[in-house]
Amino acid sequence: MEQSETKLKVIAKIKEYEKAGRFNEDVEDDPPATTIRPQDVDYINKKLSSKIMTAFANFLGRTFFESMIKKNKFIIKEITGLNNAAAVKSGAIVTCNHFNIRDNYAVYKALKPVLRKRQYVYKVIKEGNYTNFKGPIRIMMRHANTLPLSSDFETMKKFYAGVKTLLTRGEKILIYPEQAMWFNYRKPRPMQIGAFRLAARNNVPVIPAFICMKDSEFFDDDGFPVQEYYIHFFPAIYPDENLSEKENAEKMREKNYELWVNRYEEFYKKKLTY
Numbered sequence: 001m002e003q004s005e006t007k008l009k010v011i012a013k014i015k016e017y018e019k020a021g022r023f024n025e026d027v028e029d030d031p032p033a034t035t036i037r038p039q040d041v042d043y044i045n046k047k048l049s050s051k052i053m054t055a056f057a058n059f060l061g062r063t064f065f066e067s068m069i070k071k072n073k074f075i076i077k078e079i080t081g082l083n084n085a086a087a088v089k090s091g092a093i094v095t096c097n098h099f100n101i102r103d104n105y106a107v108y109k110a111l112k113p114v115l116r117k118r119q120y121v122y123k124v125i126k127e128g129n130y131t132n133f134k135g136p137i138r139i140m141m142r143h144a145n146t147l148p149l150s151s152d153f154e155t156m157k158k159f160y161a162g163v164k165t166l167l168t169r170g171e172k173i174l175i176y177p178e179q180a181m182w183f184n185y186r187k188p189r190p191m192q193i194g195a196f197r198l199a200a201r202n203n204v205p206v207i208p209a210f211i212c213m214k215d216s217e218f219f220d221d222d223g224f225p226v227q228e229y230y231i232h233f234f235p236a237i238y239p240d241e242n243l244s245e246k247e248n249a250e251k252m253r254e255k256n257y258e259l260w261v262n263r264y265e266e267f268y269k270k271k272l273t274y
Helices: 005-020 048-070 082-086 103-114 127-131 135-143 153-168 194-201 245-268
Strands: 075-080 092-095 121-125 146-148 172-175 206-219 225-233
Touching: 048 103, 048 135, 075 103, 075 206, 082 103, 082 206, 082 225, 092 194, 103 121, 103 172, 103 206, 103 225, 127 135, 127 146, 135 146, 146 153, 153 172, 153 194, 172 194, 194 206, 194 245, 206 245
Parallel strands: 075 225, 092 172, 092 206, 121 146, 121 172
Antiparallel strands: 206 225
16 A cells, blocks of 8 residues: 655654654645634633533534544554553643654543543644644644744743643643644654643643554554554552752652553564654
8 A cells, every 4th residue: 555655754753853853843745723812712611612612622522533543444453551640530640752643532542431421621722723723623723722832922821721720620621742743653752841740730630641552454644554542541540749849850850750651562572762
């Protein structure tokens, strides 16, 4: 099967960026993002219209991804360590590696057995993902429990307030601390600090998740093997009340990365090298 030239260029760029240590930069040619203003987003679904659109967006997402699962275009092969996530009854930040648009639904589907009835996983997304898409994907990116970052200071104040409210009421918020999505990239990448600052600031734990992959016998629309997902959840990392927010964030990030690296080396049976 012929492979997509666009994806081949992305893979080549990933190799280039890995060699240069540019682990948190985008490798896909996304258009510039439109700035999100405070009035453009309802982080905690206060409005009735937001509640309606959220229900519709989640229905669209569930229908879309479950259809992919039935067609073997999206394969969740194994989920381990779910008891670690189940042990966390409070709000929490969930961290995961990021290599495909399916990752959001994979984490939600894996966590669903331990979530409350009608509870979803909130997802922090970049500004461009909220503003640049059209059609059904736009609806999902804007309304399926997404929390967009913004280049506008006032909007970010609203973001932080929304995150605090959600965590206080016991929600799980998924953040990709590697920041950029690298197509089918299997190695754990160095992490940005933001997810861990949010956890420390709101005195909630981080639940690290890491997805390992194997090539399946099926192929995606770009001519690459559909990846089998092996999702693992680790014991939660709690902030230390004796440390500052900055110290906690750094310590939690280091521990999270250590867990990811250990899982990578255990699963793939090789040392992590870049």
